[in-house]
Amino acid sequence: MKNVNSHLFAVLFIILNISINTTFAQQNQTSINIKITSYQDTVVTGLIADVLWKVIAREGKSKNYTDLLPLDGGTAGIAHFAVSGLAELYEHMDTGKYFKKPKKEMIDNYSSSCRPVGKSGDDTGWGCYSKAWWKQGMQDFLHSNDSENSQNNAWSLKMKPVIEKVISKGWNTKRQIAIALGIANSIGNGGFNSLATKNNWDTENTLKAYVGKNKHRKRREDAINSHFPKNINI
Numbered sequence: 001m002k003n004v005n006s007h008l009f010a011v012l013f014i015i016l017n018i019s020i021n022t023t024f025a026q027q028n029q030t031s032i033n034i035k036i037t038s039y040q041d042t043v044v045t046g047l048i049a050d051v052l053w054k055v056i057a058r059e060g061k062s063k064n065y066t067d068l069l070p071l072d073g074g075t076a077g078i079a080h081f082a083v084s085g086l087a088e089l090y091e092h093m094d095t096g097k098y099f100k101k102p103k104k105e106m107i108d109n110y111s112s113s114c115r116p117v118g119k120s121g122d123d124t125g126w127g128c129y130s131k132a133w134w135k136q137g138m139q140d141f142l143h144s145n146d147s148e149n150s151q152n153n154a155w156s157l158k159m160k161p162v163i164e165k166v167i168s169k170g171w172n173t174k175r176q177i178a179i180a181l182g183i184a185n186s187i188g189n190g191g192f193n194s195l196a197t198k199n200n201w202d203t204e205n206t207l208k209a210y211v212g213k214n215k216h217r218k219r220r221e222d223a224i225n226s227h228f229p230k231n232i233n234i
Contacts, residue, residue, distance in 0.1 A: 073114035073127020087111035
């Protein structure tokens with residue numbers, strides 16, 4: 001009788017585990033099958049931040065929130081904000097706290113002008129990166145508690161036109177949004193729109209055309225496939 005009870009308990013335990021795992025899988029499937037119908041959906045679900053960290057930055061392997069480089073006169077953060085992109089970042093910073101200058105002054109004088117006309121590559125004394133006060137202020141910001149959220153917000157608004165455009169074209173899964181953001185971040189909004197148009201706004205064909213034989217772009221595709229796989233309707 002004791003052995004029968006032990007066997008029955010084991011069977012019930014297995015059934016219970018299967019039930020729990022099935023419920024969890026169903027809940028998880030429900031969460032990833034959410035259709036994206038607006039820009040707000042991408043914000044509420046945390047999708048934009050996920051794409052930024054998992055696809056663009058490849059979880060710190062490619063980029064990070066504390067990056068600060070001399071490229072283009074000063075390139076900062078996980079999205080490598082540079083030139084006009086710095087203005088978008090300043091909009092979400094307390095510039096007075098980090099640079100002792102008002103937001104408007106930073107946007108007007110220390111964004112596009114960080115890379116003067118005729119200059120390119122690393123700052124060798126002509127850009128913002130070579131200004132000690134700018135470099136220190138940016139370092140302080142990038143390592144602050146404000147940094148991650150501010151950078152996510154800046155990149156989110158930068159990508160808003162792309163998201164709204166692709167939703168209007170029927171791209172409404174997390175994978176499709178991830179593909180759009182991954183490409184637009186690489187070749188710009190205009191470049192993405194042109195490429196998608198040439199491919200009749202077919203998501204997978206647009207991704208394929210973007211990647212080609214480029215190794216860097218293949219790594220981005222791999223990140224998309226890893227976190228937003230094709231065989232799951234996300």
